[in-house]
Amino acid sequence: MRIAPRTTLTTLAVAALTAVSLQTPAAADAEPAAGPDPIVLVHGWNSSGSTWDTMADRFTADGWPATHLDQWTYNTSQSNVTTASQLAEEIDRVLAATGATKVDVITHSMGGLSSRYYTKNLGGDAQVDAWISLGGPNHGTDTANLCGDTSCAEMRPGSTFLNTLNSGDETPGVSRYATWWSPCDSIINPDSSVALTGATNTETACLSHGELRTDATVYSQVKAFVG
Template identity: 30%
Template sequence: MRPTIRALGSAVFASATAAAVAFSSGVANADPADTGSGSGSGSASFASDAIGPGPEMTSFLGAFAYGLAHPDAAPPGANDWNCKPSPEHPQPVVLVHGTWLNTYDSFAYLSPQIARAGFCVFAFNFGRENILSGGGLGTILPGRYGVGPMEDSAEQLAQFVDRVLAATGAQSVDIVGHSQGGPVTSQYLKFDGGQGKVAKVITFGATNHGTTLLGIASLGRFIENLGLDIMGFDEPFIGQANVEQAVGSPFYAKLNADGDTVPGVDYTAVGTVHDEISNPYDWTFLTAGPGATVDNITLQQDCDQDLSDHLTIMYSPRAASIALHALDPAAHPDLQCSFNPWVIGGSGHL
């Protein structure tokens, strides 16, 4: 029987309890240094480096458990600041995680594959806040980042990209984003100086046009439009970034007012029909504007056995092959197709 969202939540919080105890006992890594705050808008959001690469993982649940106990671990293969891009792969790859996640549990499967393909890979944790500053209840768990205002997170991405370019000597980067990583990247490209510094954007389950969260956000926005500020009331519980990602938010009205893309960027947007967070799933797709190209891909096209949901898409062999193909189509011409189960990921293995 297919697991329910409630069952997933119970499993996650059961795992989180043990990890939180370990964290409070000093088992978890100490937070690394702050690498830059937001816009000065009053948010306490900040970004930090991911340090000490964790182990390679094949399942989301395994990576999530490790990320709770080691909330600032770097995904394997990332953050070699001495890495110099090769002529075959001149753009470093920057990884941008999603909401209530960290860069390790988002990319512990994909990052080492990109590094082994010959790319310099870099990752960081952004949108960090605590419950008192507006991050929501999720921040009581270690490593639940990406909760601050997306405008501030985009500025943090801008600072990180500039560091990567300075360290590598590259002219531009490629970005791989999951979930909130999509709109944060778009915000950076459109409003924070990213145009001309990014060659390719590859997203998975990106909330590029907001989400209904299976209709909950649509209902909340409807009630808000009747005059009751229910979305603002929810903010202390779910965090600022989640409120912004609800369909119809002012954030998206500004972000997409002049179209989905910017000139000079090649976009690949991947969605899964089993996505319970970014839904309808085709809202993850983009429409190409002048000077941009877009490849919208449904994960299950020609591969029905891939049952990846919003989180396990990052642990799908097919999704990884799509990312590698987008980054270097000549070296990675073929797409994989294998069973990848809902919730667990890792082709059914922890």
């Protein structure tokens, strides 16, 4: 058997080590594919985070980690301004816990108002990638005359809160905005209250107010928007 000269072996060894060293930085620099933004789900008046169970289960089935689905609960009788401040703290908590830089915010009904206040007045537009309103009383609803909480007064058409919230740009900052509204929603009157200038506004099939959270078609559209 012919044995290669020492100099040849040395040359081969150096070449092999050089090849490894050239590959190592590339491997070290490789980063895992970024996952989806965490989603903060904000319920409406007289409700709780559990109202999102159906939608959260669907997101889980479609690959969102449980740590990235926050079914937040808050006191719905208080002013939406107070809720907005608490939402800011909750989003900071979610970002810290997940290591993400932005969240997606999906809201139902009155939940759209505090979250819009957050994006417009509390710097939230820098932390929210996609904002979604399902049946939100963005320009008020007559049914808010039937309840007496501070938050209810703010939902009435022409309230000081809504006039201020809707003044100027309705979809400020770098966030992406979308709304869904149903012609059969008896809670939001008029139906036109939901749509926002500058947002992607979608009319659904004949759905009740609550079905906006659970309808499979609406979910698919919402998932495509946040995705």
